[in-house]
Amino acid sequence: MTVLDMDVSDAKRMARMRVINRIVIYGLLGIFAVLYLMPLFVMLVTSFKTMDEIQGGNMLALPRSPTLDAWVKAWGQACVGLTCNGISGYFWNSIKMVVPAVAVSTVLGALNGYVLTKWRFRGHTLVFGLMLFACFIPFQSVLLPMATILGNITRFGITLRSTFGTSFGLGDPTANLAFVHVVYGLGFTTLFFRNYYAAFPDELIKAAQMDGAGFFQIFWRIMVPNSLPIIVVTVIYQFTNIWNDYLFASAYAGTGDAMPMTVALNNVVNTSTGVVEYNVNMAAAMIAALPTLIIYVVAGRYFVRGLMAGAVKG
Amino acid sequence: MAFLEISDLRKRFGSLEILKGINLSLDKGGFLVLVGPSGCGKSTLLNSIAGLEPITSGDIRIDGRRVADLHPSKRDIAMVFQSYALYPNMTVEGNISFGMEMRKIPLAERKAAIERVSKVLQIGHLLDRKPGQLSGGQRQRVAMGRALVRDPKLFLFDEPLSNLDAKLRVDMRTEIKRLHDTTGTSMVYVTHDQVEAMTLATKIAVMRDGEVQQFGIPSEIYNNPTTIFVADFMGSPAMNLLPARVENTGGSVSVVLARADGDELRLAVGEEKGKLLLRGPTPNLIVGIRPEALTDPAGADRHAKNVVEAECQIEVVEPAGSDTFAVTRLAGKDVVARLRGDALVHAGQKTFLAFNMDKAVFFDPATERRIA
Numbered sequence: 107m108t109v110l111d112m113d114v115s116d117a118k119r120m121a122r123m124r125v126i127n128r129i130v131i132y133g134l135l136g137i138f139a140v141l142y143l144m145p146l147f148v149m150l151v152t153s154f155k156t157m158d159e160i161q162g163g164n165m166l167a168l169p170r171s172p173t174l175d176a177w178v179k180a181w182g183q184a185c186v187g188l189t190c191n192g193i194s195g196y197f198w199n200s201i202k203m204v205v206p207a208v209a210v211s212t213v214l215g216a217l218n219g220y221v222l223t224k225w226r227f228r229g230h231t232l233v234f235g236l237m238l239f240a241c242f243i244p245f246q247s248v249l250l251p252m253a254t255i256l257g258n259i260t261r262f263g264i265t266l267r268s269t270f271g272t273s274f275g276l277g278d279p280t281a282n283l284a285f286v287h288v289v290y291g292l293g294f295t296t297l298f299f300r301n302y303y304a305a306f307p308d309e310l311i312k313a314a315q316m317d318g319a320g321f322f323q324i325f326w327r328i329m330v331p332n333s334l335p336i337i338v339v340t341v342i343y344q345f346t347n348i349w350n351d352y353l354f355a356s357a358y359a360g361t362g363d364a365m366p367m368t369v370a371l372n373n374v375v376n377t378s379t380g381v382v383e384y385n386v387n388m389a390a391a392m393i394a395a396l397p398t399l400i401i402y403v404v405a406g407r408y409f410v411r412g413l414m415a416g417a418v419k420g
Numbered sequence: 421m422a423f424l425e426i427s428d429l430r431k432r433f434g435s436l437e438i439l440k441g442i443n444l445s446l447d448k449g450g451f452l453v454l455v456g457p458s459g460c461g462k463s464t465l466l467n468s469i470a471g472l473e474p475i476t477s478g479d480i481r482i483d484g485r486r487v488a489d490l491h492p493s494k495r496d497i498a499m500v501f502q503s504y505a506l507y508p509n510m511t512v513e514g515n516i517s518f519g520m521e522m523r524k525i526p527l528a529e530r531k532a533a534i535e536r537v538s539k540v541l542q543i544g545h546l547l548d549r550k551p552g553q554l555s556g557g558q559r560q561r562v563a564m565g566r567a568l569v570r571d572p573k574l575f576l577f578d579e580p581l582s583n584l585d586a587k588l589r590v591d592m593r594t595e596i597k598r599l600h601d602t603t604g605t606s607m608v609y610v611t612h613d614q615v616e617a618m619t620l621a622t623k624i625a626v627m628r629d630g631e632v633q634q635f636g637i638p639s640e641i642y643n644n645p646t647t648i649f650v651a652d653f654m655g656s657p658a659m660n661l662l663p664a665r666v667e668n669t670g671g672s673v674s675v676v677l678a679r680a681d682g683d684e685l686r687l688a689v690g691e692e693k694g695k696l697l698l699r700g701p702t703p704n705l706i707v708g709i710r711p712e713a714l715t716d717p718a719g720a721d722r723h724a725k726n727v728v729e730a731e732c733q734i735e736v737v738e739p740a741g742s743d744t745f746a747v748t749r750l751a752g753k754d755v756v757a758r759l760r761g762d763a764l765v766h767a768g769q770k771t772f773l774a775f776n777m778d779k780a781v782f783f784d785p786a787t788e789r790r791i792a
């Protein structure tokens with residue numbers, strides 16, 4: 107055997123090792139991907155099946171004759187507790203709570219970040235530290251104090267109603283929930299925007315000041331239009347958290363017509379009149395998950411970009 | 421009364437005093453350059469004039485009016501920033517018109533002003549682009565356009581050329597000078613580049629650690645530096661600053677420098693300076709000789725009264741085309757001489773150099789101040 111032969115066989119061995127490495131890596135990735143997608147897959151196929159097919163067949167099998175019946179029933183007729191009007195009303199409850207809560211907490215977070223980085227005041231680090239601390243407060247410890255505050259707000263709303271004929275929305279469970287989520291989310295949104303704006307050039311603010319722009323003009327005309335990545339990150343984060351929240355929802359709007367989607371879904375699944383309608387449950391769960399899925403698909407690529415943007419100073 | 425007057429201006433960040441009593445003035449239409457090493461407080465001073473930093477004490481007057489308490493937009497000032505600070509979300513046109521929009525100037529007037537400025541700066545074809553789609557030089561022009569469109573009383577520039585490559589920097593420097601000549605507007609210009617300072621200024625303020633070391637016209641700063649710092653900072657290659665001893669032998673005063681081989685080099689100074697040196701606080705001082713005052717004998721200034729020729733060992737030769745720089749050693753330091761471009765010198769050779777002592781300056785090493 108010559109030296110050259112040895113080199114060739116070495117190179118061959120290395121190439122083979124590389125191939126094996128690839129196979130192992132992609133194999134593992136594939137397995138985990140399948141594992142993660144499995145529940146979604148089962149939900150999806152089950153929601154398109156009839157009850158007969160579910161009882162008789164394989165959980166993983168594709169539906170023989172796909173039907174939207176279960177989706178229609180979940181939306182319009184499924185029973186939530188004693189009322190059987192489907193989940194549509196609760197879906198809108200969630201929308202009515204999430205959209206204002208996300209919008210308000212994002213705008214306030216942006217304003218906080220703007221002030222904390224560009225209009226520094228004495229003690230700004232302390233304020234930011236406290237805001238940061240708010241991110242680490244567990245949900246559970248907020249429950250009781252918040253219930254007291256909401257109680258006071260509700261009482262104030264009743265007073266308003268008896269004097270002005272309207273409570274201005276104070277005490278309405280949906281408004282209450284939105285308020286809770288704004289307060290709880292503010293720490294996170296402030297953190298996101300503060301870090302993003304810390305890397306935002308101060309000279310732009312100075313230039314705008316020389317141009318005669320005021321505090322809010324600089325915010326709306328200069329800061330906000332240049333914040334798309336971090337706005338997307340914040341909106342996705344807040345939307346997913348608030349939409350998926352169950353604890354606050356069940357604590358402050360856990361009964362009656364004001365229930366948000368998550369609580370209603372739980373009730374659909376727990377309302378058993380005879381057979382468990384898996385296809386309807388799955389369809390309801392899919393409907394509940396749809397908005398967050400859509401948000402990810404539409405804005406997902408900005409999400410990654412936005413997360414990176416804070417990391418690398420531009 | 422001068423157009424711009426800064427008196428005893430102080431600025432503190434917390435307990436740190438960044439500007440320690442600045443006094444400057446500029447006549448109408450003048451070009452004041454603030455020059456100094458990084459971190460000496462040039463930007464802080466400029467921001468104070470602009471109103472972007474509140475001042476701790478002192479006074480700033482523009483055209484006779486106290487501006488220290490006025491908002492930046494009310495001072496009738498325009499500023500060009502180091503990073504250009506163009507609004508990334510707006511087009512070039514939007515950037516230039518933003519200030520006018522904030523001042524509620526009617527659309528027709530805005531359009532006319534944009535057209536005027538874009539003609540002056542030749543950026544008409546860029547108006548629809550975003551700053552991200554422009555080259556460095558184009559951004560620079562747009563930033564100047566944004567300042568120019570305001571037609572202010574005073575222009576402020578904060579190192580506007582430091583982000584450009586060398587060639588473009590020289591071009592834009594000329595452009596700024598032309599702008600100053602055509603508009604006649606007073607300007608304050610910050611740079612750490614002493615060449616920029618010399619070429620642009622009608623007045624230079626050399627700053628160090630929050631103080632103005634010297635304030636004067638460029639030739640004054642260059643030829644008569646009052647401190648070692650100014651002498652060293654202005655000029656390229658830098659002034660040779662050499663430790664020496666004053667001696668009075670038989671009525672003629674000279675300074676004595678140690679040579680590399682242990683001998684001494686004796687440079688006779690003129691009568692006038694000699695008297696000052698003898699009266700000075702110390703026999704040990706620092707001699708400052710600019711490279712162009714140290715040449716080959718044939719290239720020496722014929723009108724100089726006190727020229728000393730001495731043989732020196734040349735260690736390094738750096739031809740630079742128009743000039744040849746030769747390095748020799750004196751008083752334990754490298755000394756740069758500036759010879760004619762075609763001077764015949766070689767490294768390792770001994771040659772005669774002419775010391776123009778008319779141009780030499782002398783400093784007290786303890787106070788770093790000028791003696792003569």
Ligand SMILES: Nc1ncnc2c1ncn2[C@@H]1O[C@H](COP(=O)(O)OP(=O)(O)O)[C@@H](O)[C@H]1O
Pocket residue numbers: 433438456457458459460461462463464465
């Ligand atoms: N906002 C600030 N807070 C504290 N120190 C500052 C601030 N801005 C500038 N400084 C300090 O003031 C000094 C002068 O800064 P600057 O005016 O930017 O210098 P230059 O423009 O000459 O490089 C520096 O030491 C800098 O660290």
Ligand SMILES: [Mg+2]
Pocket residue numbers: 462463464579
């Ligand atoms: Mg600076």
